[in-house]
Amino acid sequence: MNWYLGRTTTRHIAPEPGAEKERGEFAVERQLRALGIEAHAPRKIEFKRVGKKRHAEPITSAYLPGYIFAEIPADMFTRAIQCRGISATLLPVTPQEVRRHVQPFLAKVDDENAEANHIIESRDRAAMCQFEPGQALEILAGPFMDRIVQFTRMIEAAHDLHPMIEASVQMFGQKAKVRIDPLDVKGVA
Numbered sequence: 042m043n044w045y046l047g048r049t050t051t052r053h054i055a056p057e058p059g060a061e062k063e064r065g066e067f068a069v070e071r072q073l074r075a076l077g078i079e080a081h082a083p084r085k086i087e088f089k090r091v092g093k094k095r096h097a098e099p100i101t102s103a104y105l106p107g108y109i110f111a112e113i114p115a116d117m118f119t120r121a122i123q124c125r126g127i128s129a130t131l132l133p134v135t136p137q138e139v140r141r142h143v144q145p146f147l148a149k150v151d152d153e154n155a156e157a158n159h160i161i162e163s164r165d166r167a168a169m170c171q172f173e174p175g176q177a178l179e180i181l182a183g184p185f186m187d188r189i190v191q192f193t194r195m196i197e198a199a200h201d202l203h204p205m206i207e208a209s210v211q212m213f214g215q216k217a218k219v220r221i222d223p224l225d226v227k228g229v230a
Contacts, residue, residue: 044139045131047109049082054126065126066103072124073111080111083150086157099161104150110134110143177229178208180221185210189229190219 050065056072063071066082073080083104091098113121113131122129134143172178172192180188190208197204205220 042112042114044110044112044134044136044143046134047111047131048128049107049109050126051103051107056125064103066105066107066109069109069124069126072126073109073113073121076117076120076124078111078113078117078121080109081147082109083147084154085150086154086161088157088160099157110147172206172228178206178221178226179229180226182225183221185219185221190221190226193218195223196220 047069049069052065053062054065054068055062056068057075062068067084070080070082085102085104087100087102089098089100091100109127111121111131121127122131174192174194176192178190178192180186180190188210190210193207193209195204196207204223206223206226208219208221208226209216210219211217
């Protein structure tokens with residue numbers, strides 16, 4: 042059996058007739074696995090706040106958009122390249138590259154996803170925060186508008202309707218802690 046790196050479509054396609062459409066990499070992975078072929082379209086789970094939602098939500102995307110790894114036996118190669126959404130030209134990956142790079146990468150992705158799934162199952166809203174401690178944030182509204190603060194943590198008090206951001210800001214020569222609505226900040230690049 043040989044490992045290959047395959048190029049896939051990134052648009053949404055149905056893996057089989059009548060199935061619900063999904064991202065191309067994931068649809069190709071599903072088709073290859075249905076053939077009994079080991080295939081990996083690594084997924085990345087990130088926590089992002091979308092629109093006016095106060096909480097970050099898990100968003101799944103392709104770690105390597107447009108690519109898939111597959112271990113394809115020689116007798117299955119022709120059937121594999123006939124899958125919908127995959128390019129007929131596959132790049133062979135040497136066994137050394139698989140051991141040194143591909144398998145450690147796939148293991149790292151699995152570990153990250155296991156951690157993200159644990160956060161999702163425990164419904165830990167603070168862990169889903171899209172900001173890292175110490176990250177610079179710009180305040181978009183309120184009395185501290187246009188100020189840059191440093192994110193400390195997410196807090197949720199009993200009297201609050203939703204979680205708030207706790208940040209530190211330099212005022213009058215001292216560091217002060219402020220509480221800000223998550224909708225009123227954005228990360229500074």
